[in-house]
Structure formats: C-alpha cells, structure tokens
Amino acid sequence: MSEGRRMTTRILRRPLPPHCRLRSDAYPVLALILCLCFHAAEAASPASGAAASFDAACRAYEKGEYEKALRMNMQVLQDGFVSAALLYNIGNCYFRLGDIPRAILYYRRAWYLAPSDADIAANLTFALHVLGLEPLRSNRLLDLLRRLSVLHWAxxxxxAYWILCVLVTAMLWNSRVRRLGRKIALLMAIIALVALLGIGSWLPLLLCPEAVITAPNTKVLFAPLPGSTLHFYLPQGSLVRVRRARDGWLEVEAGPGQRGWVQESFLVRILPRGLSRWNQ
Structure with a gap:
C-alpha cells in the first residue's frame, strides 16, 4: 500500500435499487445473483420511506453523527433494501466508530455488488492496512474479469447467444447475409467465450465463500473439536475462505498452507445465507 493513501470519506448517494426488497432465504450463489439483478435494475424510484431514511442517514454522516447514521442505514437494510451504496455507507460508519472488522465486512459486501467501484476498493484496502493485514491479491487476469459482476457477464x-441464434437463422434462410454473418457470428462466439470466463472468475468466491474473522486472535485448530491441537491464530478482521461446515465449526483457508477449523460464531460470512441477513 502506497504511503499517504487515505480513506475515501465521501458517502455514496446513489438511489436504492427499486426492487431490492427481498426476504427469501437462498444459497449464497443464488442470493448474490438475485441481489445483483435487483441492484442493476433501472426503474422507478424506490419506496419513499427507505429513500428518505437513506438520505437522512447520509446527512447524519456528513454532520459527524456516525452512530445515528449507522442506526438509520441498518434500519434500511433490515427493511430488506440492499445496494452497494448502502453497504458502503454502513462500512464507513463502522470505520468512523472504530469497528474496523465490521467495516471490512461491509466494504467487501459492497464490492461484490459493485466490483469496479474505486472508492469501495480503496476503503477496503485502507481498512485492512489499519489492522496491519495484507491487501487482497489476485492475478491481473482475475482482476480484469472481475471488473464486471456476475450479472453483467450473464x-x-x-x-451474445441470442444474436448468434438470430444470425444463424438468418444465414440459413438468406444466402446474401452469410458472408457478413459469419464474421459477426465469430465475434459473438468470442464475446460469449469471454463472458463464460468472466462468470468462471467468480465461481471460486461463490462456491467457497469468504468470511471475516470478528473475534480477536481466533484459534484455528486442526480438527473441529474444542480440545483439538492449535494450528495457528487469525487476527481480527482477516478475510478467509470457507471450505466446509461441520456441527458449528467451519473449515477455513487463510492462504497457502493455512487451513483449519474455527467456531462458526467467530466469523461472519460476506455473502449471507439468506437475503434477509445482510445486517448481521
């Protein structure tokens, strides 16, 4: 992290997505995809009550009333409205109140909904730096593919698929469009292949979801038993990947060669198991 990097203090005032009022439980992958769909939908303005609370929370934050802003934002979230702007603003409130692990949790949640947002990425990196944790790393290809969300790639x-179908049908019925149609069809096939790669870049994060360690100096054990041998410690705020669950324990991976079991109560999943649990 470069010297002199500062946290982005501004809040996001993007309107709440109009159709984000979801309360059904779902698996993490379905939960994310549904939320992304509603987040990206462009339609009429959202429910006036949620919009008014969101704007009031923004004003409270700008006045330095961080606890009040947090309460109002969490109420909007509890009412079932989810957006990258809302999650990002909640992360800012937690950061200002000194709860850095919770700030990391909500910044990362916001990143899933808006992976190309520079403010979200910068604040997440800064929050990790405050706790002395390494910034998230991935190769350049993954970073590039994840500039678009799963929904956008879908x-x-x-x-591309439907354009390709129309072109093939047109070429079968009209020989005059075959020459140009072949070139466009090839282009659509390439675009579809890139889109598949883009969707595939998200699968590791969806199949082995991330979580944030919320307890200080969390013990990671070799087995899911209270008396098991200690493997290593994880500092508060660490991002881990959840591999599997067993009787209130989760097998997590913090990096190469760093895999073990922690109690489920010591961490919070980035992607909640139900869309109504974003306020956890």
Whole structure:
C-alpha cells in the first residue's frame, strides 16, 4: 500500500435499487445473483420511506453523527433494501466508530455488488492496512474479469447467444447475409467465450465463500473439536475462505498452507445465507 493513501470519506448517494426488497432465504450463489439483478435494475424510484431514511442517514454522516447514521442505514437494510451504496455507507460508519472488522465486512459486501467501484476498493484496502493485514491479491487476469459482476457477464453471455441464434437463422434462410454473418457470428462466439470466463472468475468466491474473522486472535485448530491441537491464530478482521461446515465449526483457508477449523460464531460470512441477513 502506497504511503499517504487515505480513506475515501465521501458517502455514496446513489438511489436504492427499486426492487431490492427481498426476504427469501437462498444459497449464497443464488442470493448474490438475485441481489445483483435487483441492484442493476433501472426503474422507478424506490419506496419513499427507505429513500428518505437513506438520505437522512447520509446527512447524519456528513454532520459527524456516525452512530445515528449507522442506526438509520441498518434500519434500511433490515427493511430488506440492499445496494452497494448502502453497504458502503454502513462500512464507513463502522470505520468512523472504530469497528474496523465490521467495516471490512461491509466494504467487501459492497464490492461484490459493485466490483469496479474505486472508492469501495480503496476503503477496503485502507481498512485492512489499519489492522496491519495484507491487501487482497489476485492475478491481473482475475482482476480484469472481475471488473464486471456476475450479472453483467450473464447479460453479455445471453445477449451474445441470442444474436448468434438470430444470425444463424438468418444465414440459413438468406444466402446474401452469410458472408457478413459469419464474421459477426465469430465475434459473438468470442464475446460469449469471454463472458463464460468472466462468470468462471467468480465461481471460486461463490462456491467457497469468504468470511471475516470478528473475534480477536481466533484459534484455528486442526480438527473441529474444542480440545483439538492449535494450528495457528487469525487476527481480527482477516478475510478467509470457507471450505466446509461441520456441527458449528467451519473449515477455513487463510492462504497457502493455512487451513483449519474455527467456531462458526467467530466469523461472519460476506455473502449471507439468506437475503434477509445482510445486517448481521
């Protein structure tokens, strides 16, 4: 992290997505995809009560009333409205109140909904730096592919598929479009392949979801038993990947060669198991 990097103090005032009022439980992958769909939908303004509370929370934050802003934002979230802007603002409130692990949790949640947002990425990196944790690393190809969310890649794939179907049908019925149609069809096939790679880049994070360690100096054990041998410690705020669950224990991976079991109560999943649990 470069010297002199500062936290982005501004809040996001993007309107709440109009159709984000979801209360059904779902698996993490389905939960994320549904939330992304509603987050990206463009329609009429959201429910006036949620919008008013969101704006009031923004004003409270700007006045330095961070606890009040947090309460209002969490109420909006508890009412079932989810957006990257809301999660990001909650992260800012937690950061200002000194709860850095919770700030990391909500910044990371916001990142899943808006992976190309520079403010979200900068604040997440800064919060990790405050706790002395390494910034998240991935190769450049993954970073590039994850500039678009799963939903955006899915839209690209579906659009390319339907254009390809129309072109093939047109070429079968009209020989005059075959020459140009072949070139466009090849282009659509390449775009579809890139979209598949984009969706595939997200699968590791969806199949082995991330979580944030919320307890200080969490013990990671070799087995899911209270008396098991200690493997290593994880500092508060660490991001880990959840591999499997067993009787109130989770097998987590913090890095190469760092895999073990922790009690489920010592961490919070980035992607909640139900869309109504984003306020945990």
């Amino acid at each position: 839209v690209v794939l579906i659009a």
